[in-house]
Amino acid sequence: MAATEDPAVVLAVPAEAEPAAAQDKPNMFAHFSAEMGLLFVFAVRVALAALTSVRRRRFAWRECVDQMWFLAHVTTVASALVMIPLGVGVALQIGSLADQIGAGAYSGAVVAFLIIGQAGPLVCALIIAGVGGSAICADLGARTIREEIDALEVLGLPVIERLVVPRMIAIAVVCVLLNSIVLVIGLGASLLVHVLILDGNSQSFLRNVVQFSQPADFVVSGLKAVAFALISGIVASYRGLTVKKGAQGVGDAVNETVVLSFILVFIANLAITQFYPLFVSVKGAY
Numbered sequence: 001m002a003a004t005e006d007p008a009v010v011l012a013v014p015a016e017a018e019p020a021a022a023q024d025k026p027n028m029f030a031h032f033s034a035e036m037g038l039l040f041v042f043a044v045r046v047a048l049a050a051l052t053s054v055r056r057r058r059f060a061w062r063e064c065v066d067q068m069w070f071l072a073h074v075t076t077v078a079s080a081l082v083m084i085p086l087g088v089g090v091a092l093q094i095g096s097l098a099d100q101i102g103a104g105a106y107s108g109a110v111v112a113f114l115i116i117g118q119a120g121p122l123v124c125a126l127i128i129a130g131v132g133g134s135a136i137c138a139d140l141g142a143r144t145i146r147e148e149i150d151a152l153e154v155l156g157l158p159v160i161e162r163l164v165v166p167r168m169i170a171i172a173v174v175c176v177l178l179n180s181i182v183l184v185i186g187l188g189a190s191l192l193v194h195v196l197i198l199d200g201n202s203q204s205f206l207r208n209v210v211q212f213s214q215p216a217d218f219v220v221s222g223l224k225a226v227a228f229a230l231i232s233g234i235v236a237s238y239r240g241l242t243v244k245k246g247a248q249g250v251g252d253a254v255n256e257t258v259v260l261s262f263i264l265v266f267i268a269n270l271a272i273t274q275f276y277p278l279f280v281s282v283k284g285a286y
Contacts, residue, residue: 039235043234046164050168052158053165059165060161063167067171068170070135071171072178075131082123086119087188090190091107091198095111095194095197107198107208108204108208109208112212113212115190117221117273123182124178128178129236129257134257136240137236137254138250139240140236140240141243142250143240144240145247172226176225176229178225179221223272228269235264239256
């Protein structure tokens with residue numbers, strides 16, 4: 001009797017495994033959609049908590065200043081070291097291409113457009129997400145697995161208002177200041193390459209930068225930096241407060257924070273770049 005039952009059992013296992021394998025992709029998509037929904041709800045809660053802290057005048061200034069100092073300390077040098085070779089590479093590529101098509105005089109304008117509109121905010125976002133966001137996630141995740149977050153909730157203290165909102169303000173302010181530093185470094189490196197390597201004229205470079213750029217470009221660059229910083233901060237805080245599985249969960253949450261922040265930052269950059277010409281007219285030569 002046992003000999004007749006074994007083949008049936010063996011044949012039944014693959015038949016039951018096929019539907020499970022077929023459902024892997026829909027389950028992954030459903031899980032990602034659910035995560036995005038929970039992330040949006042968390043962002044709304046953070047915004048409401050920020051308004052509440054301002055209205056009731058109980059904003060955690062000390063925590064915000066400490067986070068600003070920490071984020072500035074860990075991101076400034078890294079951003080400068082990333083932006084210098086990037087500015088040099090952009091200037092070399094654009095300069096050589098402009099010379100080939102006979103538009104070497106306008107290479108400064110193209111370089112400025114790329115650095116101000118794209119490279120500067122993206123460098124800040126990647127450094128903030130990779131360094132600052134991972135640190136925020138690890139800090140909040142460690143507090144979560146040590147049950148400090150549960151203790152604050154038991155005491156009736158607003159966790160989001162006390163811990164998340166100061167970090168959001170800090171990461172936004174630091175990213176805007178970091179964007180200004182990165183733009184200066186990038187344009188300076190491009191100018192040196194244009195003059196010393198490509199034998200260009202510094203006056204024509206600066207004149208084209210001023211001629212083709214406008215204050216709205218710098219404003220949008222700063223707004224991009226703020227948006228990217230808030231996205232990274234929201235993702236890092238959410239993953240840090242929802243950590244599970246102990247110390248291993250903290251490491252997994254940090255990795256997920258960096259990857260998800262990069263994806264959302266590139267999506268946001270694409271959306272802002274596409275909608276920018278609808279509200280601001282492009283400045284040309286006169």
